[in-house]
Amino acid sequence: MEKSGMSRRCGLNADSSQFTLDGKPIRILGGSMHYFRVPRAYWNDRMLKMKACGLNTITTYVPWNLHEPERGVFNFRGQLDLLTFINEAAQVGLWVILRPGPYICAEWDLGGLPSWLLRDRNMTLRTTYAGFTEAVNSYFDELVPRLVPVQFSRGGPIIAVQVENEYGSYAKDDQYMSFIKNALESRGICELLLTSDNREGFQSGGVNGALRTINFQKLTSGMIKHLDHLQPQRAKLVMEYWSGWFDVWGEDHHTFSAEDMVSVVREVLKQGMSINIYMFHGGTNFGFMNGAVDYGTYKPQITSYDYDAPLSEAGDYTKKYHLLRSLFSSYQMSGENLPEIPALQPKKVYEAVAINQHLPLWETLQFTEPHQSESPVNMENLPINDGSGQSYGYTLYETTIATGGTLNSRNNVRDRALVYADSLFIGVLDYKTQKLTVPNGKGDQKLRLLLENCGRVNYGKALNYQRKGLIGDIVLNNVPLKDFTHYTLDMKPAFIDRLGAVSWALDTSKPTFPGFFRGSLWVEGCPADTFVKLPDWSKGVVFVNGQNLGRYWPIGPQKTLYLPGPWLKSGTNQVIVFEEQKAGDEIHFTDLPNLGKNADVPNKVPSVFLQQCVKLCTDCFKMLEQYCTC
Known part of the structure; x- marks a missing residue:
């Protein structure tokens, strides 16, 4: 990579069958790693390992909900120092493709959108609804000026910027993608713009002036033909080649055969295409930041984002890493050898x-400010954090009852509630269990519901319906309960x-x-x-x-x-x-991770993905039967 500040004529260009950068041919060999999922002290370690595998590009999302956790309060420090992450990539010798959203999916809570957007009862996310565009403009006013100086044309490593993410699978507003594209360009983004969609959303997810890229795990000739038809004589990039898959609580750990993965990567490269491995290093959903899926059944994702990626959750080498290194070694620039593989970080088994x-939890309530209301208030609309509400963790709902009987949540629990009569545990309410028997007490009892936000859905049509806590009335003997006290238990540092x-x-x-x-x-x-x-x-x-x-x-x-x-x-x-x-x-x-039992048939497209595809495009079902083996 050239040193920062050297004269550059033109950036990444896709107007021929092969990408050029500064007028010279380049094949993008990229890998995804998210700075917010990897401890800052390990950014450099992971990047060096990526470089040693033969990669020349790193891609990352930018999570709006971390950078603006409360409306108007921005954080780009410490673990969220995006500029340092980008500059470290440059020092290692990696170009950067940035995916700033504002929506990122990423199996991240609400797809990276801040939960305070949902305080607006009329909010329609990812559209040109005024409440959403005003918030995006305010966020981009803070984010984009930080990125402009580290673009390729300014001597930095950013060679491309993605416009939103997989909008073709959402596609609620035909003006929205143009709005996001203009929001980036008007603030100084001048590098190549991209869009990224899976096969089902490819047709409707693009925007004029941005290169369309595609996401998949299994390659078909039809995909390549479709790319050529929509963008004749333009360079082709697989923006997300899925090296594995994510996991949800209560199901098996997904894996994808290393040999099968590398076989597809090899074919992609033989076709003259560029590729980005998603994920190359998955990392961890630290804290409460995991997302969820809901294709008829709500399923929260786990803490680990190992993803069965070439670099494990802890940055260890896998079989996939070594096979990719062998493959990528033959695609280096003439005369260049791959760097030596860095040493692994040591592991220890500490004493128990x-x-x-x-x-007891009840004794910690003194550290929270109680809020009273006649009816239960959902987490996001609690009057805290200067009007931004509560985003993550637990919320305790208390009210007084004079008798026992049948408690019915009416499916207004989001997502899981531990229920107590005074301090007596009487059961769990969730999506499956909506009724409990409350025992009679000696006089009035304090009914307590400890509500947990298990993770907001990050993908699909359900985004607008991710308010958490109690989102409506809960009834005892068919009578709505009233006069609630709310305690915020977000468990922040x-x-x-x-x-x-x-x-x-x-x-x-x-x-x-x-x-x-x-x-x-x-x-x-x-x-x-x-x-x-x-x-x-x-x-x-x-x-x-x-x-x-x-x-x-x-x-x-x-x-x-x-x-x-x-x-x-x-x-x-x-x-x-x-x-x-x-x-x-x-x-x-x-010193060894345990991510659970492998899926029964590990080399297949995960069942949750098949459900996703069928939901999004029933017309594609025959194609799925032909090319998917699940």
Whole structure:
């Protein structure tokens, strides 16, 4: 790669059968890695591994919901320092294709859109509805000026910018893509613009002036012909070649054969096309940021975003990596050899952490500001965070009842509620279970519903309906309950820090649930990566030194949580577990991840994708039967 600031005549060009960059032929050998899913301390490590595999380009999404977590409050620091990520890519020798959205999908909560958009009851996401376009313009006013100086034409590594993402599969507004394209160009984006769609959305997802690119896992001759028909004599790019697939709670871990994957990549390259591996390194949905799918049944995605990618969740080499390195080595520029493969990050099996302190959830309510309302208020519309509402975590709903009987959620629980009469646990309400029996008490009882946002849908027509918490009335004996008190339990770092101000019980033999459990991890010498195991626990969230590692849930497939070494320190480390129903005595560590049982037939297109395709385009069902083996 040229040094930043050197004279450049023209950027990436697709107006012939092969891409050119600064007038010279180039084949894009790209890989996706999301800076927000990888600890900042490891950005360089992962990039060097990508370069050593033969890649010349890195692609990343930009998550609006992290960069503007509250309306008008922007964050581009630390883990979200996008400019540093881009400059590190340049230093390693990688070009950058940026995918700034505003919608990104990415199996990320609400597809990267901030939840505060849903405070508007009339909101229609990804359209030219004024409430949405005004928010996009405000966000782009902050984002795009940061990107302009690091474009290729300014001496930076950004060679292309994507306009939105897979809009052909949504396609609610024929003016929307033009709006996004103009929003980028009017603020100074001048590099090659792209759109990206799967086969079913390819026809309707483009916009004039942007190169259409395609996403798939299995290549057919029909796809190539379709590309040539729509864009004759233009360079072809597979923007997302799916190296694996994502997982949802309660199902098997998806895998995709390394040999089958490389076979398709080899054929793509033989056809003269460029390619971007999605994902090359998946990383982790730390915190509460996982998305969900809903094709008739709501299914939240797991914490890990390993994706069965060439680089594992912890940045380790896989068979896919080595096969791709062998293949890509023959596509390097004349006389260039691949760099040596960097050493792996060390792993450690730490001594188990004994749980020696306990704090009931009810005692933490003092750290939240209660809000009263006659009827239940959904999470996003709670009057907190300067009008931005609550985005993630749990919300506690309390009301007083004078009698027991049948509690019916009327399917207004989003997504899962632990229900208590005073402190007595009486059951779970979710999409499947909508009725519970409430026992009679001695006089009035406090009915408590601890609502969990398990992840907003990130893809499809359901985006506008992702409000969480209680989204309507809940009835007892067919009478709507009233006079609610709401407690926000978003479990942000500040909330976890405040837990240190209370007295924790030292006797953990008879804990109260739900509750927080605390212990200390001792690290001798330099910290190393590890994986957390909670074999005797029920369901909850793990925090280490204030960092939210994500959810655990024995229904799997994921059985371990990735704990990066840079988040530990030599000496004493604080470990806190929020457990909903059943705690173990210890927290265990291992040097090997366990992402669960592999899918029964691992080399097939995942069933959830087939459902997606059938939902989106029933006319394509015969094509699916012909080319999919599921």
